[in-house]
Amino acid sequence: MMTRRARVDSMKPSTPGPTRTAPPRMPDNFPGRGNYLGYITFGLCGFVLYAVGFLMLRTIWALGSGEREWDRLIEGFQNPVYILFHVFCVISLTWFALRFFGLFPKTQPPNIGRFKRPPDIFFLVALNGGFLAVSLLVIAVLSGVLL
Amino acid sequence: MNEINKKTVKVTRFDPDQDEEPRTEAYEIPVQDDWKVLDALNYIKDEVDPSLSHRWSCRMAVCGSCGMQVNGEPKLTCKTALSDYEDTVEVAPLANFPIIRDLVVELEGFMEKMKTAKPWIMSAKERAAEEGPTSQSPEELAAFKQFSMCINCMLCYSACPVVGNEPDFLGPAALALGHRYNQDTRDEGSSERNEIFRDEGGVFACSYANECSQVCPKNVDPSAAIQQAKLLNVIDWAKSFVVPRGGK
Amino acid sequence: MKFLMLKLEPIIWQLFGGGMMLGAFLYPAYLLVIGFTAPLGITPIEGLSYERVLGLASSIPGSVLIAATISLPLWAAAHHVRHIFIDFGGLERDGFVGLVCYGSAAVGSALAIIAVLRLHF
Structure with missing residues (x-):
């Protein structure tokens, strides 16, 4: 059951005790067990954010390089590999967003100066509802329905 | 039977x-x-x-x-x-x-981390007996009561992936308890504590795995305390540029 | 380097928080249209015509939003990836991973601002 070692100086006192100690171990089954898995997957979404951020940078760069460059890029997005990649990103980042919204309310202190913290349900409705509204708005704008 | x-x-x-x-x-x-x-x-x-x-x-x-x-x-x-x-x-x-x-x-490392977070009421000057007791409203108490229920069982340290990889990390219980005193209206040491919290192994070393709160037998929710401390710390840090130290 | 990163931590954390918000709110829908529904013709591809997108993107609010939507999530990404490295041991303590992560986010942010400025000139 015991898993790999933690750093050998983890939780070590500044002056060693009188007896020899065995080195500390990492939490059991890290990162496979329930909660750790969600946390690590959430962290791994950082790589997806990197990819999407730089992809969007490339998209805007193409837009600044003229019509031909832009059209070539948009056409390129029809490549099945790109489509699969985008679908993967949509799914992982939607999950990322929902986990983030779920963990968000308790990060807010009961009061900041004179401002009182609204109840959890406010955050959950505002974040999830806002996510839905903003998503519909973005879809409407990018598909030419709005603006 | x-x-x-x-x-x-x-x-x-x-x-x-x-x-x-x-x-x-x-x-x-x-x-x-x-x-x-x-x-x-x-x-x-x-x-x-x-x-x-x-x-x-x-x-x-x-x-x-x-x-x-x-x-x-x-x-x-x-x-x-x-x-x-x-x-x-x-x-x-x-x-x-x-x-x-x-x-x-070995508990000694834990004890040292606890002390580093200064989990006690710090006040600028001693209060004279004539001034009577300090008062605190139930609302003010509610802001930190949950974080004061810690029994120092160290289950949170055992669950935290950062503790095992960042030896300087003060860890869930110490940071939650420090935050508890930062939130206490009787305490005047929050800027001192916030500077420790901003330093290496302070609140920003936490990556919000949330596992400490899952295993806590007293529902202290240390991860909530640490995330709240991050936000308040950033506010305190920004204020330190506007208001000179010592100004409240 | 490590000292500098510690001093900058409150700023990095704010960039990270902002990036999480922007990425979480905007990326899924953006990716859905540009990478799935538009290429497959489910939503009209004309929505992504050069003139239209350039018009939207080169407006002041559009430019600001785009620059923020590219750069801030890169900081969130950097922070997440750095913590993943910490969780899997050791590599972090010399500050090298942090340098690479935040460095790339900083370069990406600078490029995002340049990319947006290119739309105007």
């Missing part, structure tokens, strides 16, 4: 004088269905192998001594029913801590 059946308890053993590495020993013992995991360990020590070392005291989940890994999860063994497990239960010392002997871990 309590039914008697048998269970195998696998216990981590480590004798610093003899063992190079911790090893596991299995004990098949008769158990009663109302036993906690701690009862099984005490039975082993009393009836099977008196050399087994483990810490415990109150048996009622307030002293915080009997924290161990039970089937890989940090638990207070006095609060964990043996009947929740199958025929085999594995008991190991808390993860992320140096092991002194068997199930006993």
